[in-house]
Amino acid sequence: MASNNDLKASEMFEGLLHLYKHLHSYALDGMSIRWMIELGIPDIIHNHDQPITLTELVSILQIPPTKVRAVHSLLRYLAHSGFLEIVRDHHNTEEKEAYALTAASQLLVKDTHLSLAPMAELLINPSGGLVWSHLKKWTYEDDLTLFDVSLGSNAWGFLGKNQEKNNLFNKAMASDSQMMNVALRGCNWVFEGVESIVDVGGGTGTTAKAISDAFPNVKCTVLDRQQVVENLSGTNDLKYVGGDMFESIPKADAVLLKWVLHNWSDKDCKKILENCKEAISGKGKRGKVIVIESVINEGQDEHGITGLKLLMDVKMSCLFNGKERSEEEWKKLFVEAGFQSYKISPLTGHLSLIQIYP
Structure with a gap:
């Protein structure tokens, strides 16, 4: 087994990446899903009948302007984690990005037959x-x-x-x-x-x-x-x-x-x-x-x-x-x-x- 002194820089950085990924996601992975459920985001997108833009979602949720950037950050992380899908709308000249549900977040829509x-x-x-x-x-x-x-x-x-x-x-x-x-x-x-x-x-x-x-x-x-x-x-x-x-x-x-x-x-x-x-x-x-x-x-x-x-x-x-x-x-x-x-x-x-x- 290699000691710290024997590790190449690339191996050290790979280990750092793996460690930080788990340290920083310790609470966030679960709580970001809970946040999405508590705000009713899966239900909002489901009832919207089509992918929803950040502007539309912020308006429905009445998010304060000072929190919009952070909300966008959470949505982007949830998309990276497979709980939302980012859909590009090439016909919309003002906003080209919208959010759709994935198979996982479909299961978080409340009051449906298969809601988890x-x-x-x-x-x-x-x-x-x-x-x-x-x-x-x-x-x-x-x-x-x-x-x-x-x-x-x-x-x-x-x-x-x-x-x-x-x-x-x-x-x-x-x-x-x-x-x-x-x-x-x-x-x-x-x-x-x-x-x-x-x-x-x-x-x-x-x-x-x-x-x-x-x-x-x-x-x-x-x-x-x-x-x-x-x-x-x-x-x-x-x-x-x-x-x-x-x-x-x-x-x-x-x-x-x-x-x-x-x-x-x-x-x-x-x-x-x-x-x-x-x-x-x-x-x-x-x-x-x-x-x-x-x-x-x-x-x-x-x-x-x-x-x-x-x-x-x-x-x-x-x-x-x-x-x-x-x-x-x-x-x-x-x-x-x-x-x-x-x-x-x-x-x-x-x-x-x-x-x-x-």
């Missing part, structure tokens, strides 16, 4: 920086999560005592479920022969409702914490059950675990999966557990996808004592929980659909 604005509001929160500021202390606290160290309670205990945060969490999970529903539309084969399914940790039932609508013959049950489901009304084909997945899971042909297992340690996941196996016992060929999670595969995934999975692994490890897993780690977990076989299929860019069989 609630997820952004949950994850880009000033209090989150305070939690991560305890990372050094967390390193030396045996078995405690970063939430335990910073807030004195694990994530679930904190949500149980803070109704506002709990509501925000449920809205965020529901918004993500809408995206999962789009992915599941092409997975009819997953539900063939399934007459009943339990969505474990299914929140307010966004995914279960989509399954019920798409497959009227499938009876759906949502299992979640009592405080999540206590005020929700079901139908003949959809019911809500308050309970603890570590205690028991209602009987069904299939059990769905969407973004559940990565929150928990191997020991906890083994218990959850054992309860899933018990829930589908006696169902013959129909019985299976459907897991929607990441599968880390650094050898085959694109660099950006691997980066997201590794980032999620850090968050799950530090915040929940959970983790993202490779196929080898998933296989070991399934075998230890008493399952005989599994099949992994691609679902989204970073998530896989795993079917496991007793």
Whole structure:
């Protein structure tokens, strides 16, 4: 390994560039997205029906003249980051530059079917920086999560005592479920022969409702914490059950675990999966557990996808004592929980659909 004295000037400057990029973007990357959402910029551009110029946007937002240059700077950075597209208008002699939404910022338009604005509001929160500021202390606290160290309670205990945060969490999970529903539309084969399914940790039932609508013959049950489901009304084909997945899971042909297992340690996941196996016992060929999670595969995934999975692994490890897993780690977990076989299929860019069989 080269020391500072051995580095060429070009290598030193390359290292400086990499370091400064991360140091200066520490808070700005997230907070600039939050700023865009809070000002309603994605909604303004969406409702404008065409790319919007800086002058038009400033007028709508009533930005003080002294702030126009800085707003332009933020918009230009968001465009460089892929959250806006700069469109050149060669027919406009006064202003040749306008801003359009990208696929990423389309997902931040509020009150649309696929809006992820609630997820952004949950994850880009000033209090989150305070939690991560305890990372050094967390390193030396045996078995405690970063939430335990910073807030004195694990994530679930904190949500149980803070109704506002709990509501925000449920809205965020529901918004993500809408995206999962789009992915599941092409997975009819997953539900063939399934007459009943339990969505474990299914929140307010966004995914279960989509399954019920798409497959009227499938009876759906949502299992979640009592405080999540206590005020929700079901139908003949959809019911809500308050309970603890570590205690028991209602009987069904299939059990769905969407973004559940990565929150928990191997020991906890083994218990959850054992309860899933018990829930589908006696169902013959129909019985299976459907897991929607990441599968880390650094050898085959694109660099950006691997980066997201590794980032999620850090968050799950530090915040929940959970983790993202490779196929080898998933296989070991399934075998230890008493399952005989599994099949992994691609679902989204970073998530896989795993079917496991007793």
